[in-house]
Amino acid sequence: MQQSVRVLVTGANGQLASELREMAAAHSQMIFDFAGRDRxxxxxEAAIQQYFQAFRPDYCINAAAYTAVDKAEEPGEAEIAAATNATAVGALARACAVYSTKLIHISTDYVFDGTASTPYKPGDVTNPLSVYGATKLKGEQLARQYTDAVVIRTAWVYSSFGKNFVKTMLRLMQERPAISVVNDQFGAPTYARDLANAILDIIAAxxxxxxxxxxxxxxxxSWYDFATAIKEAIHSSCVITPIPSEAYPTPAxxxxYSVLDTTSIKEIYKVSTPYWLGSLTECIKILTQ
Ligand SMILES: NC(=O)c1ccc[n+]([C@@H]2O[C@H](COP(=O)([O-])OP(=O)(O)OC[C@H]3O[C@@H](n4cnc5c(N)ncnc54)[C@H](OP(=O)(O)O)[C@@H]3O)[C@@H](O)[C@H]2O)c1
Known part of the structure; x- marks a missing residue:
């Protein structure tokens, strides 16, 4: 990349945005603005328009989202989730269209219903099972409706920043002699640092x-496999019992099964998708050093 580009990152304090911030210094041709909820x-929508007029980003990475999957099922929460995950994406996409900003919008594996038995391709039929999944699906549709966006669905995101399964497991394995983890939901974890790298590679390309x-x-x-790998990484003596989802009911x-087929992003943007265990080991090293 020859010329410098201006990159707006929304949701600046989340897992993905925090990893992008860590990477920012290594990309001297990119001028970043990390904007949290406060700014x-x-x-x-008026704040978005004002912001775009002043900063005129070349790229907008929308890392802002309502991510409380179970809370979204509570009375009154669906509206907040929809405002953040759907309506706001439409507003960002419209601003991107006006200012010729390229929108990179992040979505989720929860747009699928999990009835497949082979990895989901981007064009496969969606059918969200939760309020969160439905609002994220609507957000994707609005992103595509108003601008030529790159929409990236990801899954099971963790990081040394924010709240996530890895940090919860590390805490529980310290606090308890035994825990139970579901072994009948299958997916692929995503280290937010790897996703951040991939996004920056897309911009640099x-x-x-x-x-x-x-x-x-x-x-x-499965989540049980994931927990077991965390246990092994820290040499914990905590006993992990595999359980079916019915034994751990959640509101959402x-x-x-939500394994995602990553072929097209690798072919088109030449990004790397490291094997899950190596990335987990890297993150745990940061968390335990
Ligand atoms: N986490 C996962 O397992 C997972 C899985 C699949 C897909 N994804 C998607 O990946 C993307 C990044 O997720 P993440 O894990 O980095 O999420 P995260 O850690 O929950 O961060 C989301 C950020 O969005 C901010 N936000 C919420 N409402 C906002 C608003 N109205 N205006 C501005 N900012 C707002 C939050 O701010 P506050 O801190 O102030 O609330 C938070 O900092 C999201 O699109 C998410 O849907 C995540």
Missing amino acids: LPVTD ARWVPGTYHYTNEGAI KRPA
């Missing part, structure tokens, strides 16, 4: 192929 509340893509780490495991229904 850029994405549910405020300066080759824009709009569309819907899938990005996760390589592999397919989750897909039983």
